[in-house]
Amino acid sequence: MRGWLRERVRAGYEHLLRREISGSPTHVAVIQDGNRRYARQRGGDAPDGHRAGAQTTEDVLSWCQDLGVEELTLYAFSTENFDRPDEELEPLFDLLAEKLREFADAESVHDNEVCVRVIGDHGMLPERVRSAARYAEERTREYDRFVLNVALAYGGRNELLHAARGVVDDVAAGELDASDVDVATVEDRLYDCPVRDVDLIIRTGGDERTSNFLPWHANGNEAAVFFCAPYWPEFSKVDFLRAIRTYENREQSWRRTRARRALALVRAFGNAELEEARQVVDRFRDALPRRERADAEDVATTEPAD
Structure with missing residues (x-):
């Protein structure tokens, strides 16, 4: 009985939030934190938490499409994550490779014309993950209705450092005049394909920091930020709608x-x-x-x- 009542209350609150939202951000970026703590809380290991979080990822992709969000970036694996023990990393790499291939073949991805792109330092990743990333990108390359960026081996400082080095090398080679360096010059060297400015960053798991995530596209655009307590596998549509409402309130302000x-x-x-x-x-x-x-x-x- 309590479960039924709780579900009715949740559904009612979700409906209320949806009515309060009149629009949506164009680009949402998510820091998926709390998978390991979620697993430990339930007596499991880190891989159990990562697998539970993978389902939330699929849900969020669907919610974004329902609300008219055009681009979603997921902070799936940072450069700092390489410091974790091998018994945690290897199953995680297996999961990443598996999910990238699943996404690339999923009917929903092709029906909704989702372009999958992997951003980050690919050279740091195991070959099975790099291969899956290439497969997903190639399978969805022609789509442009929705963009899903998966940040793997990603670090914001590292990203900006690579772009700065590219500019310096081009100037030294005489291919670029220093006086011509502008915003577009840097952006062209960040990714192979353009990434929209970030409108909203969501972080789960209770920590209130953005962890060096998309500094050029988020900080430069003064993105709204929504921190919430649920671990990533527990992140619900109500939490997502509350994040969208935060963005709208900030935009209105x-x-x-x-x-x-x-x-x-x-x-x-x-x-x-x-x-x-x-x-x-x-x-x-x-x-x-x-x-x-x-x-x-x-x-x-x-x-x-x-």
Whole structure:
């Protein structure tokens, strides 16, 4: 009876959260933490936790597609994870290779045109994982409806270091002028295919840190961050919807701040030389509280002074 009631409450809360969400981020990145602790809590070993977490990964992919998210990046294995004992690493590598091949052959992946990409330092991985990564990428290369990035042997600092070295080498070889180095120059050297800016980072397992994850695409975009207590295998759709709601609240706050700043500039200096600020007010005025919208509408509709 209690289980039935708990399920009804959960379903009701999930429905409420879904009604509160009016949109979704374009790119969600997830730090899948807590697999080993989940297994230990139940008297199992680390591989048991990783296998339980693999099912959550499939669920999250489905939830993203349902909500209109276009890109998902999973922090599956970091460069620091290589320090773990072999009796834990070998089963994990087996699981990664198995799941990459399963994804590559899954009907749902092809029906939804999911492009699977593996990011990170591939050279550090065992051949069976590299082979599975190549297989998944090749099988889904032509798709563009949804992108799934799997971060393996990944480290944010290492990623930026490789890009910086690539720029330095090209400048030294005379293939690139130092004065031409810009954001696009660095991004071109981060991955073979472009990765969208990250809108939302989710971390499970209770730790409140982003662990050097996608620093260029997340920090540079001021991504929203959602930390939650459940271990990755326990991460539920309710948790996911709460994360999306956090992103929407942060986005709304950002829009409101932009509108207020622009409105203050126009009030202080007049319209003549602040056309850009007037455009910001017009774009984000709906994010302002109702009592402030009248002033914003006046600013947006008033012609600039000559």
